Amino acid sequence: MNKDEYLEHLNKYNEMVLETDNIDFQLFIDHGVKRGLRDQNGNGVLTGLTNISKIESFKMVDGQKVPVDGRLWYRGYDVIDLVKDFSFRRFGFEEVAYLLLFGLLPNQKELNDFKEILALSNELPTNFTRDVIMKAPSQDIMNSITKSVLTLAAYDEHISDQSLSNVLRQCINIIAVLPCLAVYGYHAYNHYELGDSMYIHHPNENLSTAENILMMLRPDKKYTQLEAQVLDVALVLHMEHGGGNNSTFTTRVVTSAGSDTYSVFAAALSSLKGPKHGGANIKVMEMIKNIKENVHDLKDENEVKEYLGKILDKEVFDHQGLIYGMGHAVYSLSDPRAQVFKSFVNQLAKEKHHEDDYALYTMIEKLAPEVIAKKRHIYKGVSANVDFYSGFVYSMLGIPVELYTPIFAIARIVGWSAHRIEELINVDKIIRPAYKSIMEEKEFIPMDER
Helix, strand or coil: CCHHHHHHHHHHHHHHHHHHHCCCHHHHHHCCCCHHHECCCCCECCCCCCCCEEEEEEEEECCEEEEEEEEEEECCEEHHHHHHHHCCCCCCHHHHHHHHHHCCCCCHHHHHHHHHHHHHHCCCCCCHHHHHHCCCCCCCHHHHHHHHHHHHHHHCCCCCCCCHHHHHHHHHHHHHHHHHHHHHHHHHHHHHCCCCCCCCCCCCCCCCHHHHHHHHHCCCCCCCHHHHHHHHHHHHHCCCCCCCCHHHHHHHHHHHCCCCHHHHHHHHHHHHCCCCCCCHHHHHHHHHHHHHHHCCCCCCHHHHHHHHHHHHCCCCCCCCCCCCCECCCCCCCCCHHHHHHHHHHHHHHHHCCCHHHHHHHHHHHHHHHHHHHHHHCCCCCCCECHHHHHHHHHHHCCCCHHHHHHHHHHHHHHHHHHHHHHHHHHCCCCCCCCCCCCCCCCCCCCHHHC
C-alpha cells in the first residue's frame, strides 16, 4: 500500500465512523440523558459529596433560583478573606495548601514545619532532569509533566500502597516537585527545540513556591516582590474549585478504580490540558492580540463593542463565536476569583507600564456582557472569569505561553490531592455511570456473504 492509498483508506474510515457513530440529538432528549453530566439547564448532576470547597452562584428565593455574586470557600473559609489576610504580608500558597490538605489553618510552627517538608520533598531523583526531562523535550509542557509524573512512579518502592499515610506522602512529594517538572520541561524545549541558552536553577528551600517558579524560570534569578506576590495569589485562586470540574472529577474517577497516585495525577493532568478546561487563558491572549490587530482605536468603546459583536457572530478571530474569558459554567453575576485578582492585576500593570492594556481588558470586561446579552439573549448574567486576567498576568511576568496551563496544574495539584484523599476515605465503590444502548440488533453475516 503506497502513501496515497493509505490516505484514501483513512478518509474512508473517517466517513465510516461519522456515519456509524453519529447519534440523533433528539434521542438524548427522549431518553433523558444528562449530556456532559449536566441537565437541560446546564446544572451538574449530583455525583458525590465533598467537604473541601464550596461554590455559590445563586440563592433560592420563594422557590426560585436567583443569581448572586459568586463566592468560593476553601474548607469553610471565604477565599477572598484568605487572600486579604496573607497578601502583602506573606506568601499564601503553602498556607492554603495546608488548609486544603488537612482542613485546618496552620499556626506559625505548623506552617514552618510544612514548608520544611515541602522543601525536603522537592528534590528530583539523581539524573532525573537529564535522563527523563531532557531526553525527549516537547513544546507541549503538559505532556512533558505527565510523562515525568508517570516516570517518578518507577522511583517509588511503595507505588501501589493505598494506605492514607503513603498516599499523603506521594501527594506532598508531587506537589513539591511539580514546579521543577514544569520549568525544567520548558527549559529543555526552549534549548533543544528553539536553540536558546540552557540553565537549570535548583529550588531554594528558603523561598516560596511562587518565588521559586520565577527564580528557576529567569536566567538572572531576579524578580520583584510584587511579581512574586501576584503569582502567589494566582496560584491560590487556581488551587481548588469544587469536585465537579473535569480534572477533579477525573481524579475521583481514577482514584475509585484503585489506581496509584502517579496514574491518578497523570489522568488529571491530561484532563486539565484540554483547551476547554485549562487552556482558556491562552485563548484570551490570542483574542486580545487579534482585537489589537484589527481595532483601529482601542480607546473607542463603540469600535471595540462592534468588533466583539463580530467575534460572537463568528465573522472574525477563530470563528467559534466565543468571547473567551467571559462566562462560567457555574458563576453568572461574578467570579469571585476574578474580582479579588483584578486589583493585583492593576498594581502589576502599573509596575510594568501596561496601563493601556489593562484599560482594554477592563473595557472588554464591561462591554462583553452587553454584547452577549444582546446577541445570545442571555440575561441571567455573564461576567469575566479568572482566566480572563490570568493570561495577562502571566504575560506581564514574562512567563512563556507554553507554561500557562502548567502553572494552573502547579496550583490545582493541591486540590486534586485533597479530593483523592477524600475519595479514598469515604467511597469504596468504583465510579460507573450508565449508558443506554440504542444499538440495533443485526443478523450475523458470514464472510463469504458480505
